Amino acid sequence: MPSPSEGRPSEARSRLLDTATRLFYTEGIHAVGIDRIVAEAQVTRATLYRHFPGKEDLVLAYLNEVDQAMRGQADEAIAARLPADGTIRALSASIAQGIRSTGFRGCAFLNAAAEYPDPESPVHKAVLAHRQWFLETVTELLAKIQETGAEPAARHFVMMRDGAMAAGCLFDPVLICETFLRGVERLLQVYAVTDYSEPAGA
Structure with missing residues (x-):
């Protein structure tokens, strides 16, 4: 039987994407670095790269x-x-x-x-x-x-x-x-x- 969460994005991925969306839109893409996104999303760099191999993917x-x-x-x-x-x-x-x-x-x-x-x-x-x-x-x-x-x-x-x-x-x-x-x-x-x-x- 499939897991109830199957097919749904993880909480960490959602936080990363929500944070990146807010920062990229309000401050500009090149102006916002990975470290800033990781810190504000409260995840590790390893977690980010597990979901998004590079900044361009994000x-x-x-x-x-x-x-x-x-x-x-x-x-x-x-x-x-x-x-x-x-x-x-x-x-x-x-x-x-x-x-x-x-x-x-x-x-x-x-x-x-x-x-x-x-x-x-x-x-x-x-x-x-x-x-x-x-x-x-x-x-x-x-x-x-x-x-x-x-x-x-x-x-x-x-x-x-x-x-x-x-x-x-x-x-x-x-x-x-x-x-x-x-x-x-x-x-x-x-x-x-x-x-x-x-x-x-x-």
Whole structure:
């Protein structure tokens, strides 16, 4: 008979990942060393290396946690079975809520990309994989409104989100979120009557 804990992460691993997630996000990945994580998680270095062979493995686990949380937000918006534009609005509201939350420090993936610019880095590749998923998710939603130009419109949405996340940790997050949500409304209005596959001014 399988153990009740089988398939569940150990308490030590959870503490390590929770500690790393908090420190990497608030202080930066390169700024936080293994010794700091071990001390704050109250485990030994041997325990850390048993779960994560190297710091890069811990960074990838951190990004996977953030990725799963964002996928959960998208799944929740989609599960509400709203019309496609309503789902986009719900997803945008979730993004705005995150920007307004205490301790917001921008997009974890853009922050990681800035610290790992090498395209061959596994961390950089994880960032690109997450962003591709997000672009495809928004593209699929917009295609339910109209198929023509769904991907260009989705790229527009992603750029607005990126801008809001960058500005949200520098300026008044309430004002930034209001601007972002107005931009989303405008995008939806224009997209419904515009062929986004055509270059501007064509």
